[in-house]
Amino acid sequence: MTSHETPRRATIADVARQAGVATSTASVVFSGKAKVAEATRERVLAAASDLGYTGPDPRAASLRRGRSGIVAVVLEGHLRAAFLDPVTTAMMDGLTDGLAELSAGILLMRDEPGEDGSALASAPVDAFVLIGCSGRTRASLEIVRGRGLPVVVIEGDAGGDIPRITLDNAAASAAVAQHVKDLGHTDVAFVTLSLDADRTRGPITEERLATATTDVTIDRLEGLRRVFPAAPAISASGSLIDEGIIVGRALLADPDSRPTAVIAQSDLLAVGVIRAAEELGLRVPEDVSVAGFDGIEVDGLGGLLLTTSVQPAVDKGRAAGEQVARMLNGLPGETQHFTCRFRAGTTTAPPPAR
Amino acid sequence: MTSHETPRRATIADVARQAGVATSTASVVFSGKAKVAEATRERVLAAASDLGYTGPDPRAASLRRGRSGIVAVVLEGHLRAAFLDPVTTAMMDGLTDGLAELSAGILLMRDEPGEDGSALASAPVDAFVLIGCSGRTRASLEIVRGRGLPVVVIEGDAGGDIPRITLDNAAASAAVAQHVKDLGHTDVAFVTLSLDADRTRGPITEERLATATTDVTIDRLEGLRRVFPAAPAISASGSLIDEGIIVGRALLADPDSRPTAVIAQSDLLAVGVIRAAEELGLRVPEDVSVAGFDGIEVDGLGGLLLTTSVQPAVDKGRAAGEQVARMLNGLPGETQHFTCRFRAGTTTAPPPAR
DNA sequence: TTGTATGCGTTATCAT
DNA sequence: ATGATAACGCATACAA
Numbered sequence: 001m002t003s004h005e006t007p008r009r010a011t012i013a014d015v016a017r018q019a020g021v022a023t024s025t026a027s028v029v030f031s032g033k034a035k036v037a038e039a040t041r042e043r044v045l046a047a048a049s050d051l052g053y054t055g056p057d058p059r060a061a062s063l064r065r066g067r068s069g070i071v072a073v074v075l076e077g078h079l080r081a082a083f084l085d086p087v088t089t090a091m092m093d094g095l096t097d098g099l100a101e102l103s104a105g106i107l108l109m110r111d112e113p114g115e116d117g118s119a120l121a122s123a124p125v126d127a128f129v130l131i132g133c134s135g136r137t138r139a140s141l142e143i144v145r146g147r148g149l150p151v152v153v154i155e156g157d158a159g160g161d162i163p164r165i166t167l168d169n170a171a172a173s174a175a176v177a178q179h180v181k182d183l184g185h186t187d188v189a190f191v192t193l194s195l196d197a198d199r200t201r202g203p204i205t206e207e208r209l210a211t212a213t214t215d216v217t218i219d220r221l222e223g224l225r226r227v228f229p230a231a232p233a234i235s236a237s238g239s240l241i242d243e244g245i246i247v248g249r250a251l252l253a254d255p256d257s258r259p260t261a262v263i264a265q266s267d268l269l270a271v272g273v274i275r276a277a278e279e280l281g282l283r284v285p286e287d288v289s290v291a292g293f294d295g296i297e298v299d300g301l302g303g304l305l306l307t308t309s310v311q312p313a314v315d316k317g318r319a320a321g322e323q324v325a326r327m328l329n330g331l332p333g334e335t336q337h338f339t340c341r342f343r344a345g346t347t348t349a350p351p352p353a354r
Numbered sequence: 355m356t357s358h359e360t361p362r363r364a365t366i367a368d369v370a371r372q373a374g375v376a377t378s379t380a381s382v383v384f385s386g387k388a389k390v391a392e393a394t395r396e397r398v399l400a401a402a403s404d405l406g407y408t409g410p411d412p413r414a415a416s417l418r419r420g421r422s423g424i425v426a427v428v429l430e431g432h433l434r435a436a437f438l439d440p441v442t443t444a445m446m447d448g449l450t451d452g453l454a455e456l457s458a459g460i461l462l463m464r465d466e467p468g469e470d471g472s473a474l475a476s477a478p479v480d481a482f483v484l485i486g487c488s489g490r491t492r493a494s495l496e497i498v499r500g501r502g503l504p505v506v507v508i509e510g511d512a513g514g515d516i517p518r519i520t521l522d523n524a525a526a527s528a529a530v531a532q533h534v535k536d537l538g539h540t541d542v543a544f545v546t547l548s549l550d551a552d553r554t555r556g557p558i559t560e561e562r563l564a565t566a567t568t569d570v571t572i573d574r575l576e577g578l579r580r581v582f583p584a585a586p587a588i589s590a591s592g593s594l595i596d597e598g599i600i601v602g603r604a605l606l607a608d609p610d611s612r613p614t615a616v617i618a619q620s621d622l623l624a625v626g627v628i629r630a631a632e633e634l635g636l637r638v639p640e641d642v643s644v645a646g647f648d649g650i651e652v653d654g655l656g657g658l659l660l661t662t663s664v665q666p667a668v669d670k671g672r673a674a675g676e677q678v679a680r681m682l683n684g685l686p687g688e689t690q691h692f693t694c695r696f697r698a699g700t701t702t703a704p705p706p707a708r
Numbered sequence: 709t710t711g712t713a714t715g716c717g718t719t720a721t722c723a724t
Numbered sequence: 725a726t727g728a729t730a731a732c733g734c735a736t737a738c739a740a
Contacts, residue, residue: 034725034726055476060417079450089434103473302656378710410734
């Protein structure tokens with residue numbers, strides 16, 4: 001309380017005093033929530049500009065209003081990794097759309113194993129959108145639910161009555177597999193997304209599958225196995241081209257054990273597998289067929305069109321935003337279900353003649 | 355005030371009462387800012403769980419503390435476009451790093467010509483990072499400065515004593531141009547980023563240049579013209595591969611006016627130009643040389659390595675985060691200057707013999 | 709170690 | 725159209 005402190009910023013009370021009006025009047029001038037005589041209005045504005053007052057303190061307004069105008073988007077892992085994934089970006093894009101009517105800001109938060117969740121617990125937000133599928137999400141969910149704020153979960157098992165945005169992962173995967181089977185393939189391998197927050201890369205055993213927590217991976221695998229029950233599967237550590245290359249090499253390097261088709265759980269992984277195949281001198285689709293999942297635009301396929309399942313990523317994001325908006329308006333949130341569209345591309349063909 | 359309202363959430367005062375302690379004691383239990391007897395501590399926690407109290411209300415805590423734990427990142431244009439740009443995501447990545455010690459969240463905001471800036475004026479944030487180069491930034495700057503919060507500007511003319519994160523755009527561009535000149539090219543064209551918030555695509559005239567507001571574009575062009583003063587330039591409407599394709603076609607379609615080298619102000623644009631060249635049956639670099647700027651990883655170049663100027667995007671983001679952290683700790687923010695590294699790739703070669 | 713008292717800066721309600 | 729007042733929920737300085 002020494003006089004050397006930075007001069008306290010003017011408050012609305014200061015402005016009101018200077019203008020010779022009540023604070024409530026001054027407040028109304030800024031919020032526009034009631035009519036104010038033009039003369040008073042100008043006096044208040046003049047006083048404000050006099051004192052360098054630029055508007056109500058958002059923190060105080062938040063407290064008073066009970067709203068901060070911010071919606072948290074919780075992504076798993078590094079933000080960078082999240083934005084490396086075109087599906088995530090597309091969802092974010094839709095989300096900003098769906099949130100537009102609220103004119104709410106988007107607070108990016110990560111949901112990482114290391115964190116103690118304090119950020120989630122103490123962020124001044126009005127609602128949460130959880131994106132991602134890791135089992136870790138469930139832990140975040142606890143924290144978030146406790147706060148009693150609206151929550152929407154995109155692709156994940158929310159539990160309870162939490163509205164979700166879901167996708168027909170199993171059915172869509174089965175459709176891709178069926179296409180491959182119809183082409184005549186019997187010797188097929190899968191490249192899956194990560195099984196859990198550990199993101200360990202490696203062959204999927206029954207044991208690992210039993211402890212898996214990532215719903216998307218599990219669901220898509222289930223769909224694939226409907227068609228190819230015995231096909232081997234390797235989990236990648238994430239949806240990245242580089243991961244696809246690594247796993248693709250492992251799968252295709254040995255001519256004796258090489259499958260005639262590889263189905264990946266994401267387009268990025270599929271592109272990686274194609275790269276690996278090319279590295280090994282294999283032609284796609286003549287020597288090996290490759291299919292993906294997502295239906296994103298991928299570069300570097302040199303004229304090939306990926307066989308894949310196209311998911312409505314932007315719509316999913318938009319739906320999430322809309323549900324948040326609904327809930328913030330006091331309406332109940334509703335789970336929205338989306339379906340994929342199979343797209344036959346040029347990366348799959350009948351298996352090579354023996 | 356009917357009895358049908360949702361039951362009011364418990365406050366820390368309720369918890370304290372239930373536990374039979376003072377609110378200050380309960381507060382301390384949650385903040386950990388002072389020692390509390392284990393017994394009381396447990397009683398408070400028990401009371402909290404009893405009442406379903408999950409911790410202090412962030413909005414109230416923000417007001418009281420004068421901090422919200424949120425840093426705003428202001429990007430120009432659609433958020434989607436921002437995340438489509440690898441340079442931006444890289445900066446964001448570094449930014450989260452630099453901000454890590456504050457464990458602050460990142461609030462995404464856009465700075466659009468249409469907006470009245472109300473979002474910027476009323477977001478409950480502790481500091482601002484302005485990314486982007488449009489002249490529009492200057493308007494945002496006004497709003498933001500008025501709030502008296504720490505501001506850091508990445509690539510843009512901040513004015514005043516606002517700390518900036520800068521890049522040697524002109525010098526680095528000149529280096530690229532010099533490389534092209536050294537290869538023997540004299541007939542060169544430039545593809546620039548957008549000149550202003552309008553993002554109009556088209557040939558750059560002296561007139562347009564005079565009213566340009568985007569510093570990055572201007573600076574890089576200045577560097578290029580140091581080496582090729584008379585080269586024609588076309589502005590793209592953004593840093594996108596598709597834009598590069600469009601402009602590339604315009605530049606390369608006519609065999610008579612075709613330059614032997616194209617220098618783009620971003621790698622994404624350069625890739626687009628290469629695509630356009632391929633479409634037209636031109637070989638890169640045999641028929642036409644192409645250079646870019648940024649040094650991002652780009653797929654789909656089919657084995658070519660882009661000649662470019664590699665900028666330390668992640669470091670820039672990190673530096674911005676660090677400066678914000680400094681300022682929030684009461685230290686003065688300092689402008690940080692970064693330099694690019696020229697990288698000769700395989701997309702540039704001597705001009706074809708006539 | 710614990711409790712008391714105050715104020716953070718607003719805005720909604722109600723009365724005038 | 726304007727003004728007085730009471731919360732909003734918390735954290736801190738200070739006293740005990």
